[in-house]
Amino acid sequence: MLPAGMITYFDGKFVDDAEATVSVRSRALNYGLGCFGGIRGYVADDGKQVLVFRLDEHIQRLCESAKVLYLRPPGTPAELAELHLELLRRNDVHFDVYMRPLLLHNSTAMAPILDEATTSFTIFCLPLKRYIDKDAIDVCISSWRRVADNAIPARTKPTGAYLNSALARREAFDGGFDEAILLTEAGKVSEGSAEHVFMVRRGTLISPPSTQDNLDGITRRSLIEMAGDLGVPFVEREIGRTELYVTDELFLCGTGAQITPVKSVDRRTVGDGGIGPVTRKFQQYFDDVVHGRVAKRKSWVVPVWG
Numbered sequence: 001m002l003p004a005g006m007i008t009y010f011d012g013k014f015v016d017d018a019e020a021t022v023s024v025r026s027r028a029l030n031y032g033l034g035c036f037g038g039i040r041g042y043v044a045d046d047g048k049q050v051l052v053f054r055l056d057e058h059i060q061r062l063c064e065s066a067k068v069l070y071l072r073p074p075g076t077p078a079e080l081a082e083l084h085l086e087l088l089r090r091n092d093v094h095f096d097v098y099m100r101p102l103l104l105h106n107s108t109a110m111a112p113i114l115d116e117a118t119t120s121f122t123i124f125c126l127p128l129k130r131y132i133d134k135d136a137i138d139v140c141i142s143s144w145r146r147v148a149d150n151a152i153p154a155r156t157k158p159t160g161a162y163l164n165s166a167l168a169r170r171e172a173f174d175g176g177f178d179e180a181i182l183l184t185e186a187g188k189v190s191e192g193s194a195e196h197v198f199m200v201r202r203g204t205l206i207s208p209p210s211t212q213d214n215l216d217g218i219t220r221r222s223l224i225e226m227a228g229d230l231g232v233p234f235v236e237r238e239i240g241r242t243e244l245y246v247t248d249e250l251f252l253c254g255t256g257a258q259i260t261p262v263k264s265v266d267r268r269t270v271g272d273g274g275i276g277p278v279t280r281k282f283q284q285y286f287d288d289v290v291h292g293r294v295a296k297r298k299s300w301v302v303p304v305w306g
């Protein structure tokens, strides 16, 4: 449950969360015109400090998305980063937290028009432990195809594209699965409804490139660098659907999902159905990195306090 009295940033002010609202006439609501981010902060080992994971990269992606979608961020990347940290301070955050910056085409006029001058910017936050509340999940291949980059650019995290994710997720839940993996129109693995896909075959970590109609993912990019730290070979290439049925290990990753092992795909058991050794290694290392325990990756976390 959301703690009472949360503060939200909305168009130049920190306001009571209940005051951060848009009109029912907003183009952002009527046509799904906008883009957003999702950023996590983790309580450090001292129990007080909060470390924001890859804040600059998230801001950079938001700004790049804004460029594609004719939105105007209200400041430089450094100013935007500071607004995020200030939001956490104003909410006295000493818990695992999720921040959601949103850029919206917030005109109340008719017609789906992209006009930089009508951009609204908000950031809200909430406590978040787990986004997927299971140690390992059963997934299906969705009958819905991932929205193509030439239709709605998924790489930008556009609000409207989440109808695609929601349809896939609903279908998965109705079928008794925990999550869906979507294929591109060409039938190759794209991504989960809100996660990237990594498989491990014969000791090599494999993930599809970000040209497969998926989000320009920050956890994904981080894991690719972590593979280097851990000495795990990594290959970026197309993945066919049935490779997922025969892979040794499979996991989904994302800011929300972190590293979530997959135990079956379309009811085919992955490996022996347990959490594989490479997946475990990444989970442990990821946990160490986000909590600021890895000297080499300290620059990936930004302290909120002090």
Ligand SMILES: Cc1ncc(COP(=O)(O)O)c(C=O)c1O
Residues within 6 Å of the ligand: 038, 157, 165, 191, 192, 193, 194, 195, 196, 214, 215, 216, 217, 218, 219, 220, 253, 254, 255, 256
């Ligand atoms: C569609 C989609 N794919 C992948 C991800 C993971 O991306 P990131 O690691 O940048 O959070 C997300 C967001 O969390 C997403 O919404």
